[in-house]
Amino acid sequence: MKQYLLPQTERIYKANMHTHTVCSDGDFTPEEIKARYKAHGYQIMAFSDHDFCFPQSALNDEDFLALTSYEVAINEHNPRSPYDKCYHLNLFARDPENTKIVCFDPVYGAGKLRKEPDLQGQLDLWSTEDREYSVDYVNHLVEEAQKAGFFVSYNHPTWSQQHYPDYIGLKGIWGIEVFNSDCAQGGFGEDDVRPFEDLLKAGTKVFPLATDDVHTAKDAFSGWIMVAAKSLAYGDVISALEHGDFYASCGPEIRSLTIEDGILRITCSPCRHICVSTEFRCAFRAQAPEGELLTEAEFDLHRWYDLCAPGKEATAYFRVSLFGADGKNAYSRPYYREEVEGQF
Ligand SMILES: [Zn+2]
Ligand SMILES: [Zn+2]
Helix, strand or coil: CCEECCCCCCCCEEEEEEECCCCCCCCCCHHHHHHHHHHCCCCEEEECCECCCCCCHHHCECCEEEEEEEEEEEECCCCCCCCCCEEEEEEEECCCCCCEECCECHHHHHHHHHHCCHHHHHCEECCECCCCCCHHHHHHHHHHHHHCCEEEEECCCCCCCCCHHHHCCCCCCCEEEEEEHHHHHCCCCCCCHHHHHHHHHCCCCCEEEEECCECCHHHCCCCEEEECCCCCCHHHHHHHHHHCCEEEECCCCEEEEEEECCEEEEEEEEECEEEEEECCCCCEEEECCCCCCEEEEEEECHHHHHHCCCCCHHHCEEEEEEECCCCCEEECCCEEHHHHHHHC
């Protein structure tokens, strides 16, 4: 029987998972962000200002949902140095009213607290400590965030000047940015797919995110995720996100993604080519004939299934990338062998 890898829901919702407002260093108020993004067909915005949690639930309406989140930074040395590495993580709250600040380090909130001393008294501190630049410390922070009711994305590794040793040991992260508009606009590369791929190959289950990281008008409307949630209720959106019922895109649209008897089928907006990659040397590609574009493709995944060594089933995956004619791409999450076992 046909299995829908991307659930067939009544609607699929467009979301930006990384947003700054005047509450930190963004140019727009939350109300302006809502108006601009709604006008561009978005229904979901994660408001992720720096270091402090400002829920924007008052903006919710029948066609708009604000997700409660914030972005934490962990700097190596001096954030003003051009060589300074950092980890930036978005914490997304499972409960919209959750404003707990995980591992609060006053150094990171100093400027804001100087300007708004009243904030200090309102902080809902989960824990306070000096943040430290190390994989172990980040793993500790992610664990604390999970205990406090959040799931965590790992943001813009390229802008953060990070490479393999900085991220390969990360544990418990839910998502990773494969595209960040603000960083792309700054010249830091159009995509961050390599760290995503490296983590998957290391056996870390993580979902791809394309985001705007919007601070100014130039960042807006370039990277998003499409979420196949049952409804726009906060709980339904969170459960779709946590389950990975979404894909990341800068343009192409995945209309359906199914598997039946080992055959992966995809229908999509017109694309130049479509690739399926896996955790080992086994990949597939469908290419549009000269002068044409693809709106569907089929891949027989038996070769992938058969190559998977016994004992490796839990980390054996395939994932789909769509390449648009305009150079814009889209990425599915990894689908694991154990999820599709019944189709072979
Ligand atoms: Zn950041
Ligand atoms: Zn940011």
